[in-house]
Amino acid sequence: MATDKATTLIGPGTHISGEIRGDEDLVVKGSVDGKIQLSGTLTIDKGALVQADLDVRALVVSGTVVGSIAAAESVRLLPSARIVGDLATPRIVMEAGAAYRGRVDMGDVEVAAAAAARAAVAQPVASATEVKPRPAPPRMAPPPKAAQLSGRPDKPISTSPAPSRADSHSLAVEPTRSAPPAFPRVTGAMGGSAPAWAKKKIRRR
């Protein structure tokens, strides 16, 4: 057994309820209830169920997580990830197929500074007209897009056909595959202009 290496594994047939703390990497394939506090990378594998508050350095999820998440470095949600809970981390990667419901907090996002810099550049060019600066605010906070996003966790695919399928996704915990249905939507949006190569490229992901 290669157990000398400091890698902790919670196997698929193991359940832990309580608190896990540590300063090494942890891989969960089984189930955990409670709390995980780690100064390493936490990997939640496919098939794993974690109902816990997570406070880790880095997190990689392809299983199911229910609980609030804080990652000091980054969070990566792989296609089979199912997550319900708030998420606080400076970096997030979310792959197509991952299902997530909750609030995301990426800390201080420098929107104000960017807007100020933009205004400073824009003003000398169009200083006389007050119309030019106007389009900027809606671009930063577009209300229709925000509405779409909030509706997404319940219904990952907003295509009109297959409404029953969309309903089955309303419970995000059920690990059903939602990646394949998501792709036709993308290719559909591309229209008939360049379908062949575009489809191939998307499938390869």
Place this chain on the structure above:
Amino acid sequence: MANTVIGSGIVIDGEISGEEALTILGTVKGKVAVTQDVLIEPGASVEADVEGQTVTVSGKLTGNVNAHAKLELRPDSKMVGNAKSPRIVIADGASFKGNVDMDG
């Protein structure tokens, strides 16, 4: 077989249960109840009641043990608690304090 390993830098406060072998190198407090073998490695510290098939102790264990097949205390192991198992091995150099129950 992907059995469960609790690394040396990990502390678990709570209950571990399952149907696969468990290797502990770190610290566990609470309760351990698995249907397979439990291995407490040198350097590990367990303050828990432990239940398993074969329980092998090389580290430090404080708590009652119920091993359905065998309990083995390796040299340099330290155990405080009651031992219940049909077969018990205590190696030379092991330290043990507690009651022994070898009934069925």
